[in-house]
Amino acid sequence: MSDVVYRSHVKIVRQKGPYRTAEIPATDAPVEFGVHSAIAAYYGVSGQRDIATTLDYVIAATGG
Known part of the structure; x- marks a missing residue:
């Protein structure tokens, strides 16, 4: 098994109802x-x- 090459660090904050913000790399x-x-x-x-x-x-992202 290979070593982990990349780990994404993401922070998601719920604002109100279905609305959220995400801090992404x-x-x-x-x-x-x-x-x-x-x-x-x-x-x-x-x-x-x-x-x-x-x-x-x-x-x-899938289509890209």
């Missing part, structure tokens, strides 16, 4: 995660800002 500012459109409707969240979901980031 190689970013100058925290990254925001939240809900939008159909996902917000599904969870019954209204009157909030539209922000990309964690699922959006996973799909973007």
